[in-house]
Amino acid sequence: MxxxxxxxxxxxxxxxxxxxxxxxxxxxxxxxxxxxxxxxxxxxxxxxxxxxxxxxxxxxxxxxxxxxxxxxxxxxxxxxxxxxxxxxxxxxxxxxxxxxxxxxxxxxxxxxxxxxxxxxxxxxxxxxxxxxxxxxxxxxxxxxxxxxxxxxxxxxxxxxxxxxxxxxxxxxxxxxxxxxxxxxxxxxxxxxxxxxxxRYDIWGTITVTLGLGSLVYGFTLAEHGWGSIDTVGFLVLGVGLLVAFVLIELKVAQPLLPLRVILHRVRGGAILIQAANGAVMIGAILYLAFYFQIVLGMGPLMAGLANLAMTIAIMAFSPVTTKILNRFGPRPLMIVGPLVSAAALFMLLGITPDGNYFIQVLPALIVLGVGLSMLFVPVQNLALLNVENHDAGVASAVVNSVFHIGGSIGLAVFTVFYSSTFAGAIATGTPELTAFTDGYKAVFLAAAITMVAASVIGFSFIRGKKEELNPAWDEAEPEAAILH
Incomplete structure (x- = not known):
């Protein structure tokens, strides 16, 4: 051996x-x-x-x-x-x-x-x-x-x-x-x-995990009404546990998440935008797959291939994004990228029960890929901006974490919009396929608004000269890139 x-x-x-x-x-x-x-x-x-x-x-x-x-x-x-x-x-x-x-x-x-x-x-x-x-x-x-x-x-x-x-x-x-x-x-x-x-931050782990779980479950219950006792109870419990997590992180010697990592304005902005990315990539794309199969009648293989246009656009436009990043810095990308993504999601509001993929969906997927590529390239670097060497791994891990957490929360919230819209359409006698389509459009509208909010965050948080918006950590230090 x-x-x-x-x-x-x-x-x-x-x-x-x-x-x-x-x-x-x-x-x-x-x-x-x-x-x-x-x-x-x-x-x-x-x-x-x-x-x-x-x-x-x-x-x-x-x-x-x-x-x-x-x-x-x-x-x-x-x-x-x-x-x-x-x-x-x-x-x-x-x-x-x-x-x-x-x-x-x-x-x-x-x-x-x-x-x-x-x-x-x-x-x-x-x-x-x-x-x-x-x-x-x-x-x-x-x-x-x-x-x-x-x-x-x-x-x-x-x-x-x-x-x-x-x-x-x-x-x-x-x-x-x-x-x-x-x-x-x-x-x-x-x-x-x-x-x-x-030392392991056990109490920090317990509070953040249960807090996020309660928050997501509370959003899920909101389809039965935002004012219901269960919905309010789990949302309040989730927020309370996350507040407890913050208090714990302020006191423990070796916190699970040193708060200095996320309280930096630029890093915090990048992390919030990454959460919006997760909401769109996990939440909105799921409902697009449903539209392909349930409404347009595509088989599973065709539905999988139908989504490829977005990935191809991300990969094809990434070299262009890199050139823009080198010339103008990350701030324009973090403002314009979400707006381009939002425009693509607004384009998806034109889908119909008897729609044509090549006319109603394909152009939107290509535009969405371009918008997302403008975010994927700079967001990791911005998350490491001016971070100390011993925090670089944590900062990198946070970016990966919030992508999935944002996807979880986004999917829960989007499902509420889908369910309420679908139920309302069925109650008024709308044909089922049309009701499904209306529900999916409600998801895309919510996702578009999420990306507009991400652009506002980029405008407000990602500030500084191009030369300043670079991560201050030494790639020669092998431990700096390790996820802690």
Whole structure:
């Protein structure tokens, strides 16, 4: 075993294992999107339960990602990776064999929890394996490219599996990746851990996780009325727990989230905009997939392919965004990008029950991809602006966390708009397909307003000269890029 680990080529095999891990974590956010209509019919889920199949994974992953980074650093990154991989596989098997909607939701939450161990452990080991030089740049480029393609691969793979096998294989397919990850991890990954103190912020973890969960659940209940006791109760409980989290973080010696990371104006603005990105990417795109299958009658595979235009536009426009960023700085992108995305979502308000994909949807997806690419490129750097070296990992982890947390909250709120609009349309005798379409348009309108708000945040928070809006951290420090 030691001879295998000592070979120079082992690092590149390690990169393959770690990149595959990141791919699985990312694609699992999207792979069930295409399968949800079939899963809902098979398990008899309500629309609210259907939403929670996506929300449970994203919420658990986002809320526990910071703790997962701490565990990886303190307990051992390879050990955390192996446990996370095994648990992710077991949860995937459970989810794929679920016999009820509630069982599937719980299993998806467990999946997200183990993904929160996998993701930071993988990035930390990548940083340690390639500490500097040209090989490090190459490794991170490959890792980022694979991770960035995860959403598109998830949509296509979900379509293929649902179309030609069964929706359950969208979850069971993870087992094959897990076997490769466990065997490859045992052979080519080295153990490492951070030096220094190793106190866990348990109470911070509990309050932020329960607080976010209560908040999202409260928004979900709002479809029965914003003034109901249950809705108000869970929303108030969620806010109270998050306030308690802030108070805890101010007092503990080693906080889960040092508040100085998010209280910086520019960093805080970038984090809020990233949350809006998550709401659109996870929430609005889910309902677009429903429109493709339920209203336009596309099969799962065609529905997956129909979404590809947005991903292709993001990738194609990213080099242009990079040139704009280098010349004008990030502020124009953080203001205009959300407005372009909002314009695309407003374009989707023109969909009809007998609509044409190429006329009513495709142009909007291309515009949406352009708008999102203007945000994806600068947001990570802005989140690291003027951050201390020992906080760089936390800042990076926060950006990943808020994307999924924003997606969870956004999806919950969008579902309220969908449900109320759909119910109102049905009550007035509107044909079902038209009522579905009206509900989806309500989601796109809410998403568009979210992106307009993101543009206002960009205008208000992202301030400073182009030369000043650069992250002040040294890439030569390997620990600076590790998710803590």
């Amino acid at each position: 030691s001879k295998i680990l000592d070979k120079p080529s082992t690092r590149w095999w390690a990169l393959a294992v770690l990149a595959m891990t990141q791919l699985v974590v990312v694609l699992d956010t999207m792979i069930v999107t295409i399968a949800l209509p079939q899963a809902q019919a098979d398990l008899g889920m309500t629309d609210t339960q259907r939403q929670w199949v996506v929300t449970a994974y994203a919420l658990a992953f986002g809320a526990l990602l910071l703790l997962g980074g701490r565990i990886a650093d303190y307990w051992g990154r390879k050990r955390t990776f192996m446990v996370g991989m095994f648990g992710f596989g077991a949860a995937s098997l459970w989810a794929g064999l679920s016999q009820s909607g509630m069982e599937l939701i719980i299993a998806r939450g467990v999946q997200g929890a183990f993904a929160a161990l996998l993701a930071p452990a993988a990035l930390a080991m990548l940083t340690v394996t390639f500490p500097h030089g040209k090989e490090r740049n190459t490794a991170f480029a490959i890792f980022g490219t694979v991770a960035g393609s995860g959403a598109a691969i998830g949509l296509i793979l979900g379509g293929v599996l649902t179309e030609f096998t069964d929706w359950r294989w969208c979850l069971l397919v993870n087992i094959f990746f897990v076997i490769i990850g466990l065997v490859g991890g045992a052979l080519v990954l080295r153990e490492s851990k951070a030096e220094g103190g190793n």
